[in-house]
Amino acid sequence: MDFAVNKNEIENNGFTVLNNIYTKQETEDIAAIINSTKNTGDTFRKSKDLFAIRQFLKEIPDVQPLVFNGKLKTIISALFGNDYFSIKSIYFDKPGNSNWFVAYHQDLTISVDKKTEIENFGPWTVKQNQFAVQPPIEILENIFTIRIHLDDTDENNGALKVIPESHLKKIYRPETIDWNTEKEATCNVDKGGVMIMKPLILHSSARTVNNSNRRVIHIEFSNMELPKEIKWAEKLNVN
Known part of the structure; x- marks a missing residue:
């Protein structure tokens, strides 16, 4: 397959x-x-609006060979090369009656093994015993995210x-969005499809209104x- 169009879209639109x-x-x-896994422990979060598993690939290693199938490996190699490794994984299950939404934001932190003073790294946060820190911009610009959809999503x-091209503007505070110049795109994805994005792109998620689940890795x-x-x-390693 020729992924030239997709590569261009990632670089230019994000x-x-x-x-x-x-x-x-x-x-x-x-x-x-996933359904057969006991959902207890610090990395599991469950409410009426959301079920989430942090450190997903570590918590449920049996999914790794299924997630990294031949097609996904080909896509990663074609778009980014063979030296990339995964650094963070989360599973979301947004129930059909969910009122949970996420306002526009950029993904500005990385997950690391401990907190320590390093120049140009900060601020720091901790969620469920997981350390996160905002790194220098060049590290964020290097990251890409793959979102695997287990349900039709619209x-x-x-x-x-998302706001196309916003990843090119470095740190872009959502409160400064000028809707006179920016445009919004909705990323509809079929069940079994993927969305690939740069974490610096401004993105948001609305409430569910059609009683359909949205499960995403x-x-x-x-x-x-x-x-x-x-350390990460x-x-x-996924190759």
Whole structure:
């Protein structure tokens, strides 16, 4: 397959969508493994509006060979090369009656193994015993995110909305968005499809209005090493 169009979209717009990456059976097999996992512990979060698993690939290693199937590996290699590894993974299940939404933001932090003083790294946060820090901009610019969809997703059940080209503006505070010049795009993705995006693109997610679930596996990748004082919290080679 020729991914030139997708590569151009990522570089210029900050995102692209590719459908038919997983078969219906593959998505169901992934979901079955998730559903059979005990959802207890610090990395699991469950409420009426959201079920989430942080450090997803570490918590449920049995999904790894299914997630990184031949098609996904080909896409990663064609778009980014063979030296990228995953650095963060989260599973979201947004129920059909969910009122949970996320306002416009950029993904500005990385997950690391510990907190320590490093020049140009900060501020720091901790969620469920996981350290996160905002790194220098060149590290953020190097990262790409793949969102694997286990359900058909559109504007009615919380598909991501993005502002194309906003990833090119470095740190872009959402309160400064000028809607006279910016435009919004909704990233509809079929079940078994993926959305690939740069974490600096401004993105948001609306409430669900059609009683349809939205299950997504969110995986971030980099090929950069961190300063010797810290390590990626979830580094996993995928080749």
